[in-house]
Amino acid sequence: MLELQGLTVRYGAVQALEGVSLQAGAGGITAILGANGAGKSSLMRAVSGIAPVTAGRILLDGQDITALPAAERARLGIAHAMEGRRLFRQLTVEDNLKLAWSFGARTAPLAASLAETYARFPILKEKARIAAGLLSGGQQQMVILSCTTIRSPRCLLLDEPSLGLAPIIVQQIYAFITDYAARSGIIVVIAEQMAALALRVSSHGLVLRRGRAVLQGSSAELLHGHDGKTLAASYL
Secondary structure: OEEEEEEEEEEOOEEEEEEEEEEEOOOEEEEEEOOOOOOHHHHHHHHHOOOOEEEEEEEEOOEEOOOOOHHHHHHHOEEEEOOOOOOOOOOEHHHHHHHHHHOOOOOOOHHHHHHHHHHHOHHHHHOOOOEHHHOOHHHHHHHHHHHHHOOOOOEEEEEOOOOOOOHHHHHHHHHHHHHHHHHHOOEEEEEEOOHHHHHHHOOEEEEEEOOEEEEEEEHHHHHHHHHHHHHHHHOO
């Protein structure tokens, strides 16, 4: 389980998160929702260790990881796919995958991990020797997802996985995420602006507004409760 206890994040004079608490269990998907600038990315970055935590605690399966550097958290099994399709664009698809594998828990050998990745996304096998920067946006997102899952994570953080993608690609990406979460039994946390999309695949949701948690509950309640008026109001 991933637990956030009163998490506060500041960037100098700017407070990005204030007193946010959350429990994200293994074997399901937790959705972090909110408008642009609500603090979703700051929450994800705080968990992976690349944003400063000024108050509160982060626990992974009961272990306090608040003070651990990002590299140590990666070795513990936290994998973070940041928004913006951040790849080594000059490297080939396979070199990106090999590099990602080297930073993870690596419960499976590299050859087996690559074979599993290519079985999930056959197009990546076809493009394995092509520079990642030359791929389409959807293909790049497949590489990013594969770079996180190839590391055998305990906790998978996905920041805006649907951003800038065509609807049919979004469906493919979310089908993979849903299937992976069910098969792996790990903690999966998704940050999304598109609330309805994330709530349909998640079991629990938290809505941020200006860095504070304003709504939290089961995804079904958030999606259907009060005809969606409460959820919509939290974005305003």
